[in-house]
Amino acid sequence: MTSQEAHPQRTGEPATTSAPHHGPPIPHNGPLVTEEDIAAVTEALRSGWLASGPRTAALEEAFAERFHPMHACAVSSGTAGLTLALRGAGLGDTGATVAVPTYGCSALLDAVLAAGCTPMVVDITERTLTLDPERLDRASRLDAVIAVHTHGHPADLDALRPKAALLVEDCCQSLGGHDEQGRPLGGIGDAAVFSFYATKVISAGEGGMLLQSDRAAWERVRVHQDPAAREIYTPRFNHRLPDPAAALALSQFRRLDRIVAHRRTLAARFTAALPPHIAPPPGLAPGQVPYRYCLRAADRAQQQQWIGHLRAAGISADPLIPARHLLHRQLGLEPQEYPVAERVVDSTVSVPLFAALTDEQAHRVAAALTGLPD
Structure with a gap:
């Protein structure tokens, strides 16, 4: 992320060595929105269903099918997904130690702190820029590791697995990718998080998806999608993904x-x-x-x-x-x-x-x- x-x-204007360019500037990144995408969003708007609804459910089903047997929950952002991954595992407000790579977005810190956990920042490997398992203490087991597949490079999940009780894959830059053993990134850890931010692999402007291997953990985070009153009050946040955004993400996911x-x-x-x-x-x-x-x-x-x-x-x-x-x-x-x-x-x-x-x-x-x- x-x-x-x-x-x-x-970083300023460094000295240049090439000839002046011809044609409009090429941006560093940008979304691809097709007529198919526009039609999907238009259909959602004309349906009159703007809150989370049938298209959000369809997007969850599509992810659950691709990453079977993981359970899918659409969320408002990748950051929300990481926060809920920790809370769903029972680590919320416990001060649990969560390792994250230092080379990454500050949203990693936001998610860990929002979950009431303690971040442990770790250096990266030279080759893949992912969290270096050798930097983790071999003598003690962490509560959780967030393994970011940086720039699409797979983190060393097999080396990280024994280091923590909970292994969360941050797949915000790796949707559709596989590791060197051919396993789909997002289907290996205990939980996985994807982002639908404007410039991700697929986009809804904002939003994301949380996958969890444990059904009980998945059921615990579903309450953050339920707007109804609680029988017994506990605080929660609105992390729902609205239908028009889900329609855009689903349209793009179908051509992933x-x-x-x-x-x-x-x-x-x-x-x-x-x-x-x-x-x-x-x-x-x-x-x-x-x-x-x-x-x-x-x-x-x-x-x-x-x-x-x-x-x-x-x-x-x-x-x-x-x-x-x-x-x-x-x-x-x-x-x-x-x-x-x-x-x-x-x-x-x-x-x-x-x-x-x-x-x-x-x-x-x-x-x-x-x-x-x-």
Whole structure:
């Protein structure tokens, strides 16, 4: 989950080395809304059903079918889904320790704290930018781990499984992907959360989906979708997903495999365009969803040189997360305890890769990548 998608972090205007671009600027990200999507939302609006209703239920059924035997609950956001995953497991308001990767959106902290738990921020692996299992204490078992499949790269779930009583997959950037063993991301942990934010793999503007393997946990979170009065009062929040948003998400979910295939084609095209001295993004593997196409520069100077080269070609390249937004820094923790994340933010160059990218835009991106300076 990355808040930087809506408001990309700007780092000034680095020196440029490429020729001026021809054509309109290419954004870093953007949603793909088709006529099919518009028709689905229009039908929902004309039905007169604006609150959660039949389309929300249909979306839940579609996810439950794809990720059988998981139980599905549509929610108002990915953050809400993470919060409810912890509460559904009985960890709410217990101060339970929940490990999260430092390279990620601050919504991870929001979700853990909103659930009444305690976040433990952990450094990441160099290759996949996911939470590093080796950084966790081998002597004690955590209450929970939120394993983010960062940029679509699968976290090492098998290594994380014995580390915590509850394993939550954050699939907000990996819908439609599989791990190296061919298992669908979202169907491996005790719970999984997806986001339908505007620039995710599929979009409803906002919203998300929570999957849970334990039916009792699923039943506990369903009360947050029930607007009726409680027999015995307990506080709860409204985390429901309205029908028009569910209609949009369902329309896109039905063509998920095509969306994922297009992303993979784009990633392969960009890799083929790279000059010999530029390595492709580490961590890219068959089966995963290339949510981001992130090159890794040698240092900050080269990072800024590459970003300048691409921006001069009218391509909105981006470093994604500045150092001050790393979660350990947000909590005032010592940067030297998180060396991999500190190094990654000064080397990452994210190139536009999203479902709405046209063939002409992809051609311009590939051409600019071919000319990346050494």
